[in-house]
Amino acid sequence: MRWIKQSLRRQLMLLIPLSLLIPSLLSLYINYQFTKDSLYDQAIEETTTLLDRGSDDLAGYLDDLNQVSLSVYADDDFYNILLGKASTIGSGEYYNKLYDMTRVVREIRQIYLYQASSNRSFLIVGGSMKQGYGRAEAPPANLQPYDFVIQNVHRSGDYGIRQTPNPKSVPVFTLQRSIYLVPTDEVVGWLSIDVAPDELNRIFRNLDGNLPGDLFIYKQSKEGLGAVFYESLPEDANSSFNETVMRRLVGLSDGAGSFAMKEDGFDGLLFYRTVQFGNQSFVMAKRISEHALYAKAERITLINSGIALFFLAVSIGVVLAVSFNIFSPIGRLIRHMSRIQNGQFSATINLGQQDEIGALANRFQTMMDTINEMIEREYAIKMANQRSEIKALQSQINPHFLNNALQSIGSVALEAQIPRVYTLISSLGQMMYYNMRNKEELVALAEEEGYARHYLMLQEQRHQGRFRYEIDSDPTARMLLLPKMTLQPVVENYFEHNQRIKDGELGICTRLYDGEFHLIVRDNGAGMREDKAAWLEGDLNAIREIGESIGDSIGLRNVMSRLRYYYGHEVHIRLQSLKPQGFAVTLIIPTSQLREGSA
Structure with a gap:
């Protein structure tokens, strides 16, 4: 009991539900007993009335059959x-x-x-x-x-x-x-x-009423107990029960009534009504189990129990709400102090109280210097790490491409001295110079397009004219600043996923639509299944910040990580499988996040 005395919240949570539970249980018990007595009286009245009707129906039906047998005299x-x-x-x-x-x-x-x-x-x-x-x-x-x-x-x-x-x-x-x-x-x-017992079955159905039970017609005998004339149970039903019933009926002098039975697995009431027809004596009987008799009382008790449990749950909820409003501030202050000690955030609380809450406030005062230093240090470290990650991502270029490009240029140089060699070498030099400019994090769209054009010229030579490309740039968007190496990794995807290019087409398009900048790269390559493209699109749009793991890819994940870093979570990517074949990648950036560079 000590743990209860030490907490007012526990005392409220224990005493108030008990004050509601005990009266509710007592009320349920009294109501259940009253309902059982009412159902008992109702069952006697209803079943007696039904047996009276059933006995009249049986006597009338047997009389009709007797008249048929007497028609031979008529x-x-x-x-x-x-x-x-x-x-x-x-x-x-x-x-x-x-x-x-x-x-x-x-x-x-x-x-x-x-x-x-x-x-x-x-x-x-x-x-x-x-x-x-x-x-x-x-x-x-x-x-x-x-x-x-x-x-x-x-x-x-x-x-x-x-x-x-x-x-x-x-x-x-x-x-x-x-x-x-x-x-x-x-x-x-x-x-x-x-005679088929169809009419007997109809009489039995009428006897069911609101209280289903087992129905019997016993034929009495002057020499002994008699026998079962007809019953609603299967033919292999318990015969010992019928023998017990007939023994009880032999000793009864009245023509109708009921008595309780607890025999041969049955516990309930048996109602009976004698039917005298000519020289034949029958007894109609209906037995109702205690479960069927008091099923309604059990349902009512179950409903009342549910209502009581509901109000008990409401009372517990009220207790929790009240205790929360009273005692929660103390708990919040303690948890807040622990978070500040761990360097999660800073706050200053000075309540000017001498009680427990005031003691917590004094602890907050002594930790403020340490907290501010930790916040500044963590912020500086985070910014430095993000810049380092950006530079590392920008420097990732596939060396396999440079090797293939140099081999292609060497082959041309060995075969013949033509201006084409100079053009290819010049493009390669421009690309290498562009990559060496590591101090520039944001470049104009025109520079990105120029770098992509040099890259495509080298790829065109490598694939010996088996593909063609087109760059359609919006003149009003050429000076918009983008993270360096945004366009080239998207273009490179075409060559990485299409090893055997024949009659290839690749297009680069930039447009401004309703406050959005769209950078679109289309091709007629093998493409991707629509379900896989949808999954990859969702995966790329789920990237939150540059610090997330992006694996070994320097393609779309690299680009999305850097765009999200510079322009926030309003940046989206759209992947689309084209018909009859091909693939399109669309980068969407709000123009409100972009700025223009100098000419």
Whole structure:
């Protein structure tokens, strides 16, 4: 705790966030518990209402199917056929009746009918009817006269009547009833209606509501626990859970309700509603996990936590801002003193105080002489180094060019005595004299053009007339002063990057445009890819001062370094690949930075 007591800033940064954090956490906890209770009550009300609607829908749907099965009694002609009383009995009468029955409820998959008097069976599937002999199955032993039975969802079968092609087996539930000779208990037929569970799925979708969960329909049995009639889970779902649920439902006397469950990996609520239909008893159930039940509460708590964290962050920011305004001057003075001791810059501060800040000001006073001396010495050293670097850059000339030029002149001299030799030697002499004038840092553009002209004459001789050149100079710009050796290195690039020159062309152009001086060198050489030219242009324009490393190049980097030194960062270079071939270099200097020399 000592490190906290030694700093008011640390105390503010600790105590203020704590004063906000503790009430916020308490508020979040209370709000979370209240929201959970509200969601619990809301879930009971909503799910109970949905189960009531779902049970009514299920009872109504089963009643529609039961009415379809009873229609065999309502049709007198067909009923007489089943009794064997009709004078003429053909398969058409069976087909028409069974087909009409399939059209009443669209989910009916197939209908099986057995006629006891003729021991014949009929099966209609998808509008097609097949016949057979014998009864596929006997009625349940405990089935009372005129009652019906509904089998749980199972895979459909063919009732012993083979079909080609054999229909695909699909999930169905079946309503079965015996057909009697009214009003006796004599059985004259057997009817089975296989129904696809599409309507059950629709009822399940309506039961989802705002709280998704797993849905079940249990069929109760007087002899035991019963079984699952239909469920929203896959066929391989946990059967032990269903057994646990059915055991709990057996012990409940009321027809609707809910209870908490924590069985077989499930933790949540189970809602149920009984559905009594004829002699069949069903229970609709929906289980909602605790996570789904309280997901909304968790989201609200997460949002509130985010808001609390935001205000906590704001409070920390305010603390930092206040502490910065209070304590930052002391830190700045100490850092400022250290920088001055290291000779980075000078400053005089005299606060006239006797406290800690005053002590820092006294230290500044004792260092002033040393600081001023260091600044002057560093400035003088920097200027001397820059001048030395300029002279070193100006003196860099490719000796390989002089060697090639002298060899060319010697060859001409050996072959014949012609005035051309004198011209070449004279150009070489002018160039050497120009280079020896080291005291001149800035020269007129006309002198630079003259030096470039002598250089091109020697290159013209070396390449034996395989290229031609042109110098187009703006008369108003000829006396502008430029750093010595600005033009020649740019021209030399053409010969360094084009070893086999044939029908070569090189042009030098100077112009004044809208307050800018443009020095342009164009050629029809091999050029450079546009992406590489763009990269090199950016690299050259990024040169900041003459002291930067420029490698072994005495070309464009050398020129840009010296131009930036004399004229500042407004100097730019532009590189352009020409079509169909060629390359152009443009040096751009603001005319406000240039001055003219004497004639």
